[in-house]
Amino acid sequence: MNDKKSWRGTWQAWLYLMPAVMIVAVFGLYPVIHALDLSLHVRYDYYRNLVFERGLDNYVFIVQDPEFRLALRNTLLLVAVVVPVSMAASLAIAYFLHTRTFLSRWVQPAFFLPLAASVLAAALTWRWLFHTEYGAANAALTAIGLPAVGWLTSPEWALPSLVLFSVWHSLGYNILLFLVGMQAIPPQYDRAARIDGASGWQRFRRITAPMLGPVFYYVSIVSVVHAFMTFDEAFALFGGERAGPMDRALTIVYYAFRKFYSEAEYGIASAAAYAGFLLVFALTLVQLKMNDRRGR
Amino acid sequence: MEVSLNGLSVAYGERTVVADLTAAIASGELVALLGPSGCGKSTTLLAVAGLLNPSFGSVRFDGRSMNEVPTELRDVGMVFQQYSLYPHMTVYDNIAFPLTMKKWPKADIRRRVDELAELLRIGELLARRPDRLSGGQQQRAAIARALAKRPKLLLMDEPFSHLDSSLRLELREEFRFLQQSFGITTLFVTHDQEEALSLSDRIMVMADGTMLQYDTPEQVYHRPSSRRAAEIAGHPPMNFLEVEGRPWTLGARAEDWLLADEDSALVRGRIAAIEKTGKDTLLKVRAPSALLRVYASPEWPVAVGQEIGLRVRPGRAHWFDSGSGERLAAEPERIQAESGGGIR
Numbered sequence: 001m002n003d004k005k006s007w008r009g010t011w012q013a014w015l016y017l018m019p020a021v022m023i024v025a026v027f028g029l030y031p032v033i034h035a036l037d038l039s040l041h042v043r044y045d046y047y048r049n050l051v052f053e054r055g056l057d058n059y060v061f062i063v064q065d066p067e068f069r070l071a072l073r074n075t076l077l078l079v080a081v082v083v084p085v086s087m088a089a090s091l092a093i094a095y096f097l098h099t100r101t102f103l104s105r106w107v108q109p110a111f112f113l114p115l116a117a118s119v120l121a122a123a124l125t126w127r128w129l130f131h132t133e134y135g136a137a138n139a140a141l142t143a144i145g146l147p148a149v150g151w152l153t154s155p156e157w158a159l160p161s162l163v164l165f166s167v168w169h170s171l172g173y174n175i176l177l178f179l180v181g182m183q184a185i186p187p188q189y190d191r192a193a194r195i196d197g198a199s200g201w202q203r204f205r206r207i208t209a210p211m212l213g214p215v216f217y218y219v220s221i222v223s224v225v226h227a228f229m230t231f232d233e234a235f236a237l238f239g240g241e242r243a244g245p246m247d248r249a250l251t252i253v254y255y256a257f258r259k260f261y262s263e264a265e266y267g268i269a270s271a272a273a274y275a276g277f278l279l280v281f282a283l284t285l286v287q288l289k290m291n292d293r294r295g296r
Numbered sequence: 297m298e299v300s301l302n303g304l305s306v307a308y309g310e311r312t313v314v315a316d317l318t319a320a321i322a323s324g325e326l327v328a329l330l331g332p333s334g335c336g337k338s339t340t341l342l343a344v345a346g347l348l349n350p351s352f353g354s355v356r357f358d359g360r361s362m363n364e365v366p367t368e369l370r371d372v373g374m375v376f377q378q379y380s381l382y383p384h385m386t387v388y389d390n391i392a393f394p395l396t397m398k399k400w401p402k403a404d405i406r407r408r409v410d411e412l413a414e415l416l417r418i419g420e421l422l423a424r425r426p427d428r429l430s431g432g433q434q435q436r437a438a439i440a441r442a443l444a445k446r447p448k449l450l451l452m453d454e455p456f457s458h459l460d461s462s463l464r465l466e467l468r469e470e471f472r473f474l475q476q477s478f479g480i481t482t483l484f485v486t487h488d489q490e491e492a493l494s495l496s497d498r499i500m501v502m503a504d505g506t507m508l509q510y511d512t513p514e515q516v517y518h519r520p521s522s523r524r525a526a527e528i529a530g531h532p533p534m535n536f537l538e539v540e541g542r543p544w545t546l547g548a549r550a551e552d553w554l555l556a557d558e559d560s561a562l563v564r565g566r567i568a569a570i571e572k573t574g575k576d577t578l579l580k581v582r583a584p585s586a587l588l589r590v591y592a593s594p595e596w597p598v599a600v601g602q603e604i605g606l607r608v609r610p611g612r613a614h615w616f617d618s619g620s621g622e623r624l625a626a627e628p629e630r631i632q633a634e635s636g637g638g639i640r
Contacts, residue, residue: 193393
């Protein structure tokens with residue numbers, strides 16, 4: 001190929017890239033910039049697109065707003081709990097499905113169900129499972145002698161319930177990725193490791209897991225971003241009016257959603273969304289850096 | 297360690313790939329599994345390693361059935377066709393891996409790895425990843441890894457087939473030396489008859505999942521048990537001629553022919569082509585019923601299109617039953633006399 005840089009070549013390259021660049025600009029870049037602008041509107045008329053004053057007031061407001069602080073705390077908790085739990089569980093399940101091929105033909109669809117089901121449909125089922133009086137979760141608890149729990153009705157259980165549901169909901173996708181990753185590893189390495197006397201656990205730890213590196217990295221980034229953006233799970237699980245009893249399962253995106261649609265606080269909603277975006281961005285950069293260091 | 301196969305059969309679902317193999321391999325022997333691709337030789341190796349389970353019969357190590365013993369506990373070393381060095385580990389870690397699994401102390405591992413690296417001349421490559429090695433270097437590293445734990449049995453699947461020919465010869469010799477100095481029982485799979493004949497103590501000739509012959513290279517070459525076995529071992533392939541009026545097939549290797557006059561000629565034919573391969577001259581002779589491949593002595597006056605008479609060097613004719621392909625037990629000389637000139 002022609003590796004020399006030239007004005008002509010550069011111009012041509014841009015021409016070819018134009019359609020993709022247009023799409024990214026209109027649907028990716030413009031909203032991001034517009035949201036940033038909107039988050040700086042202090043006095044404005046949203047409907048006539050008039051801005052009388054710009055400033056950082058919205059950011060000052062959310063930092064001082066106890067509701068936003070609760071949302072931020074909940075969101076960070078979700079990331080810190082859901083991501084590792086879901087990844088560990090899906091890795092274990094994927095390995096199980098991968099190594100027991102006979103069984104997995106029959107069991108696999110059950111694990112991929114969360115992937116195919118819509119959040120709303122799934123949440124409906126979980127609302128039934130979590131029902132305080134008639135739910136299967138409480139039936140199971142009382143059966144082993146533990147007290148019943150107000151999964152969706154008591155403030156202190158709202159967030160744990162959301163964590164459980166989020167973990168379950170993210171399993172299907174993660175299992176699928178890990179399973180595909182494992183199946184892409186040529187079987188000869190596992191054979192060689194068995195010859196070399198490695199037990200099942202040693203083969204997983206020394207051969208399968210390291211060779212899954214890129215998949216692991218991808219899943220961790222996607223999971224963090226997804227957990228950070230948790231909204232639809234909470235919305236569907238608690239019925240859409242409040243984020244759980246006393247708003248105890250409020251998340252950043254839920255907060256932004258409510259400010260925007262229910263309270264018409266467009267500037268504050270944008271500021272909250274932007275703060276969330278910056279946090280995810282920072283987290284992803286940290287992950288990228290960590291992966292860089294590991295790869296070297 | 298002695299290894300024996302006792303009626304070993306392996307099936308993939310309905311399809312039997314290896315049927316009823318019975319053979320004993322003495323301690324310290326180097327045995328080649330020779331046969332065309334798809335004949336079940338690699339499958340046999342995997343069954344001995346325990347990576348495949350036999351559908352019938354058993355593999356025994358020193359008389360003990362291995363059917364219930366998983367690969368991890370069989371204490372075998374194996375060199376795979378694609379070498380299968382762990383790509384995420386350095387050469388050092390690859391060779392050390394079997395010892396790490398045995399929880400050897402670090403210092404002992406280092407000593408053993410260094411010793412093997414020196415033996416196989418890969419000392420300066422230990423810090424590299426496998427993808428930074430040439431084929432020959434990968435092969436040496438794979439052999440070092442297989443030998444690291446001093447296994448009782450070494451298995452190799454087409455270990456030299458990916459190498460270019462000069463490297464192949466060099467590594468073969470080195471390997472033979474290593475194998476003998478370690479005294480390690482070795483089974484290796486090859487489709488290269490020359491490799492099997494030159495390297496091994498005994499050859500197991502296989503075709504279509506069954507064993508045709510299990511004998512020393514000399515016997516396999518000079519007394520093939522059947523027409524099929526004769527075809528597999530030896531190059532160029534053995535020539536076959538049908539005996540007129542009898543259910544016999546005469547076989548003679550390319551180097552076992554003599555020039556003959558009118559009276560003594562067993563067969564006459566016209567030279568269709570002359571191939572000079574270095575020191576040898578290979579003739580393709582168009583006889584009435586077959587195209588014969590014959591090595592010519594330097595003093596033969598040969599030219600394309602010329603008609604020549606040929607007879608088989610005394611004692612070098614092989615006789616097979618035309619129906620079953622089995623080797624005939626009767627003395628060749630007598631049959632030769634009986635058959636007279638009745639060769640087609």
